[in-house]
Amino acid sequence: MGNEIKASALLLSVLAGRFGDRLSVSTAAREQHAGTESHLPGAIPDGVVLAQTTEEVIEILHACTTHGMPVIAYGAGTSLEGHLSAERGGISLDLTGMARILSVEPENLLCRVEAGVTREQLNTHLRDFGLFFPVDPGANATLGGMAATRASGTNAVRYGTMRDNVLSLKVVLADGRVIETGTNAAKSAAGYDITGLFVGSEGTLGVITEVTLRLYGIPESILAGVCSFTTLDGAVDTVIQAIQQAIPLARIEFLDEKQVEACNAYSKLDLPVRPTLFLEFNGSEAAVAEQAETFHAIASQNGGGKMTVARQVEDRTKLWKARHNAYFATKALRPNCRVWSTDVCVPIAALAESILGTRADLDAEGMLATIVGHVGDGNYHVLFILDPDNHEEEARAAAINERMVSRALALGGTCTGEHGIGLGKRENLIRERGGDAVALMKAIKQLMDPSSILNPDKIFT
Amino acid sequence: MGNEIKASALLLSVLAGRFGDRLSVSTAAREQHAGTESHLPGAIPDGVVLAQTTEEVIEILHACTTHGMPVIAYGAGTSLEGHLSAERGGISLDLTGMARILSVEPENLLCRVEAGVTREQLNTHLRDFGLFFPVDPGANATLGGMAATRASGTNAVRYGTMRDNVLSLKVVLADGRVIETGTNAAKSAAGYDITGLFVGSEGTLGVITEVTLRLYGIPESILAGVCSFTTLDGAVDTVIQAIQQAIPLARIEFLDEKQVEACNAYSKLDLPVRPTLFLEFNGSEAAVAEQAETFHAIASQNGGGKMTVARQVEDRTKLWKARHNAYFATKALRPNCRVWSTDVCVPIAALAESILGTRADLDAEGMLATIVGHVGDGNYHVLFILDPDNHEEEARAAAINERMVSRALALGGTCTGEHGIGLGKRENLIRERGGDAVALMKAIKQLMDPSSILNPDKIFT
Numbered sequence: 001m002g003n004e005i006k007a008s009a010l011l012l013s014v015l016a017g018r019f020g021d022r023l024s025v026s027t028a029a030r031e032q033h034a035g036t037e038s039h040l041p042g043a044i045p046d047g048v049v050l051a052q053t054t055e056e057v058i059e060i061l062h063a064c065t066t067h068g069m070p071v072i073a074y075g076a077g078t079s080l081e082g083h084l085s086a087e088r089g090g091i092s093l094d095l096t097g098m099a100r101i102l103s104v105e106p107e108n109l110l111c112r113v114e115a116g117v118t119r120e121q122l123n124t125h126l127r128d129f130g131l132f133f134p135v136d137p138g139a140n141a142t143l144g145g146m147a148a149t150r151a152s153g154t155n156a157v158r159y160g161t162m163r164d165n166v167l168s169l170k171v172v173l174a175d176g177r178v179i180e181t182g183t184n185a186a187k188s189a190a191g192y193d194i195t196g197l198f199v200g201s202e203g204t205l206g207v208i209t210e211v212t213l214r215l216y217g218i219p220e221s222i223l224a225g226v227c228s229f230t231t232l233d234g235a236v237d238t239v240i241q242a243i244q245q246a247i248p249l250a251r252i253e254f255l256d257e258k259q260v261e262a263c264n265a266y267s268k269l270d271l272p273v274r275p276t277l278f279l280e281f282n283g284s285e286a287a288v289a290e291q292a293e294t295f296h297a298i299a300s301q302n303g304g305g306k307m308t309v310a311r312q313v314e315d316r317t318k319l320w321k322a323r324h325n326a327y328f329a330t331k332a333l334r335p336n337c338r339v340w341s342t343d344v345c346v347p348i349a350a351l352a353e354s355i356l357g358t359r360a361d362l363d364a365e366g367m368l369a370t371i372v373g374h375v376g377d378g379n380y381h382v383l384f385i386l387d388p389d390n391h392e393e394e395a396r397a398a399a400i401n402e403r404m405v406s407r408a409l410a411l412g413g414t415c416t417g418e419h420g421i422g423l424g425k426r427e428n429l430i431r432e433r434g435g436d437a438v439a440l441m442k443a444i445k446q447l448m449d450p451s452s453i454l455n456p457d458k459i460f461t
Numbered sequence: 462m463g464n465e466i467k468a469s470a471l472l473l474s475v476l477a478g479r480f481g482d483r484l485s486v487s488t489a490a491r492e493q494h495a496g497t498e499s500h501l502p503g504a505i506p507d508g509v510v511l512a513q514t515t516e517e518v519i520e521i522l523h524a525c526t527t528h529g530m531p532v533i534a535y536g537a538g539t540s541l542e543g544h545l546s547a548e549r550g551g552i553s554l555d556l557t558g559m560a561r562i563l564s565v566e567p568e569n570l571l572c573r574v575e576a577g578v579t580r581e582q583l584n585t586h587l588r589d590f591g592l593f594f595p596v597d598p599g600a601n602a603t604l605g606g607m608a609a610t611r612a613s614g615t616n617a618v619r620y621g622t623m624r625d626n627v628l629s630l631k632v633v634l635a636d637g638r639v640i641e642t643g644t645n646a647a648k649s650a651a652g653y654d655i656t657g658l659f660v661g662s663e664g665t666l667g668v669i670t671e672v673t674l675r676l677y678g679i680p681e682s683i684l685a686g687v688c689s690f691t692t693l694d695g696a697v698d699t700v701i702q703a704i705q706q707a708i709p710l711a712r713i714e715f716l717d718e719k720q721v722e723a724c725n726a727y728s729k730l731d732l733p734v735r736p737t738l739f740l741e742f743n744g745s746e747a748a749v750a751e752q753a754e755t756f757h758a759i760a761s762q763n764g765g766g767k768m769t770v771a772r773q774v775e776d777r778t779k780l781w782k783a784r785h786n787a788y789f790a791t792k793a794l795r796p797n798c799r800v801w802s803t804d805v806c807v808p809i810a811a812l813a814e815s816i817l818g819t820r821a822d823l824d825a826e827g828m829l830a831t832i833v834g835h836v837g838d839g840n841y842h843v844l845f846i847l848d849p850d851n852h853e854e855e856a857r858a859a860a861i862n863e864r865m866v867s868r869a870l871a872l873g874g875t876c877t878g879e880h881g882i883g884l885g886k887r888e889n890l891i892r893e894r895g896g897d898a899v900a901l902m903k904a905i906k907q908l909m910d911p912s913s914i915l916n917p918d919k920i921f922t
Contacts, residue, residue: 160625189877190877190890196654200653217706347646377647412646420650433641
């Protein structure tokens with residue numbers, strides 16, 4: 001231990017000499033970089049360094065390798081499973097200073113950005129081109145962080161996740177070498193899918209410094225809708241049938257009664273307190289009208305009520321803002337508490353069974369929680385609202401979470417649809433994929449990061 | 462060398478003892494398994510063994526590891542870049558005996574098949590469910606082979622490639638361990654994307670024995686169309702604008718004049734001998750009509766002529782059969798010759814420059830060849846028609862191919878959009894991705910196959 005601390009102090013002085021006040025060792029900065037949105041207590045790093053170029057990232061990795069210190073890449077700090085916790089101390093490598101939009105090629109429907117560009121920043125920039133980047137995890141995350149965590153969100157049902165929308169990455173490897181993982185071509189059969197290996201690797205295989213993304217034309221017409229159902233089953237059956245009939249839904253989000261109640265209060269809505277779907281249809285005016293009509297016919301056969309539609313930007317924005325604020329609405333249900341958001345993803349036909357089982361479990365435990373989900377993908381979240389000082393309550397939430405994961409796995413699903421493994425779901429990963437598959441992942445980690453400096457202890461125990 | 466031959470003979474006797482007449486050492490069987498569709502001369506394996514179960518694949522890999530003999534997984538034998546050539550001898554592991562459709566889950570829009578199931582077999586089986594599997598490389602390839610080569614084809618522009626449509630794989634690793642790479646969930650953020658690592662690994666990282674695939678509802682309405690253009694630029698600009706306007710094209714295929722001429726002769730069509738687009742629109746009847754109309758308006762502004770449409774199954778089939786027979790139509794242009802089909806993929810705005818450059822090069826060399834492509838993806842093929850005894854001609858074709866790749870790379874594209882690296886494009890891969898990225902791929906290969914028994918010499922020199 002003595003050596004480690006000395007090495008760390010030495011490294012900090014090296015970095016201070018090189019980066020000046022872009023190295024911070026203040027408690028505030030270090031605490032802020034420990035991942036405050038996670039339900040897990042974040043261990044704080046020894047220092048925070050703000051990189052401005054790929055070359056600086058290389059220098060920092062070289063220094064950390066030399067001194068055997070961990071490096072944890074940091075974007076907007078919005079990850080949820082303890083990804084940013086400095087379990088073994090080390091350096092938080094803050095990439096928010098790399099926020100340049102390097103190029104937009106409208107005719108090729110792609111752009112190149114530095115890792116610290118946020119999705120809102122990008123979409124504001126793209127508006128004048130008539131283009132947008134669809135992946136939307138709710139938070140205003142950085143695109144590097146979204147790539148690293150394989151982020152997803154409300155419109156993945158139509159546009160896919162980061163896996164589908166990252167064309168190429170610039171990555172600094174543990175030893176300081178820099179690779180480009182792909183090209184600007186829409187597809188390729190050239191060698192192993194290294195882009196895919198880094199997307200979702202949670203900072204454990206390299207540091208992403210630039211990202212090439214697919215873009216889409218802003219649809220001619222956008223229609224939002226809300227539809228309440230008498231039963232959860234009815235809502236889910238509607239989703240399944242709509243997808244089977246290939247209605248190209250842009251978003252289809254489920255809110256359970258508790259979440260509707262929370263949104264009504266927080267966002268000043270007056271939705272019926274029932275299982276509810278929030279919808280968005282994109283396309284030409286005629287296509288959107290036809291989609292909405294077909295959808296409503298399906299919903300009506302499954303106990304769906306009248307579909308309230310919103311065509312104007314301000315009405316649509318109000319609706320989707322309520323959905324985006326689901327987290328804060330849930331938090332407001334119980335003052336001075338914190339929200340723990342967990343997620344699973346199941347084959348869509350198993351969705352009702354999965355959600356109902358979890359809701360029954362929550363009710364049996366008398367646990368306050370909302371359920372909200374990207375149901376077109378079979379992905380949903382439970383948002384626990386916990387008293388931070390009540391460890392017994394937290395333990396019961398953890399047990400419910402474990403049972404929710406077990407239920408998802410038994411139904412052929414995955415322990416996380418979009419939040420990732422981080423620290424929180426490492427055992428779940430082994431249960432899901434089996435020891436041999438996880439051993440293969442871990443062997444790749446060891447191959448690419450033999451000194452284990454890249455976000456150690458994440459994904460694997 | 463003496464040792465190797467003895468080991469091989471010993472291995473063959475072990476396999477003969479275990480598999481009886483499912484091991485073949487006949488010249489005919491061995492030659493047939495060397496990859497006759499490739500433009501490269503295939504080295505023949507020492508023996509062919511027909512596996513019927515994953516357990517048998519494990520046994521075969523164990524035996525090959527023990528005897529240090531290469532194993533080359535074999536499906537329908539339709540790969541094009543020498544993937545099946547037994548460069549160091551060894552065993553061709555024929556998986557066509559594993560042709561069971563294990564399950565179809567219509568409500569989850571997925572199915573599970575053994576690796577030897579062909580796409581036509583699967584689609585015939587799915588018809589009664591009202592479902593289909595979209596990836597269509599032309600040949601009636603096996604789904605295991607299509608996964609292993611990251612196959613693509615005519616409707617990737619709408620439905621994606623194998624990368625997008627494989628949910629999970631059962632893979633036997635070099636040491637005989639068996640892993641499942643994913644789940645039945647539509648998306649997951651659980652750990653590294655191991656599924657993606659095997660998709661496109663060309664048999665070099667493991668042997669795929671089962672595949673879980675995404676399925677789609679057969680569209681309510683399908684409309685096919687053909688449209689000729691005065692210039693190649695006009696055809697390509699039409700494609701770019703249609704994609705920017707988010708017309709959900711199901712297929713958009715380009716044929717150059719020479720290819721149209723060949724198809725007219727072979728498939729008894731009377732298309733104008735001009736740059737031509739073959740199209741397919743999927744959706745509701747109204748949506749399809751609107752898509753076709755919007756498309757034709759764009760085409761008209763770019764020198765497109767009247768769009769001939771085909772609504773009836775037999776008319777559509779005739780049209781797309783002509784497209785699928787492009788290879789044979791090209792072959793028929795010059796008797797007793799063989800076709801070498803190569804491909805590149807470029808950002809779509811670079812497509813016209815890329816194709817025109819190659820066409821000029823072909824014409825300057827007086828080289829007979831057709832050009833046909835999945836232009837919605839920026840992917841196109843040159844089909845050389847070569848006298849098998851004329852090595853000078855082959856060398857000139859190879860030089861044109863190299864210049865076509867160089868042009869694609871300079872335009873931000875990839876050396877292969879769908880055929881893969883195999884033996885033929887190993888140097889191109891290094892030029893495209895750089896030495897460090899390819900070194901990383903190779904290190905992963907060495908990690909996962911330390912004895913180098915899995916399809917050695919492919920992808921990497």
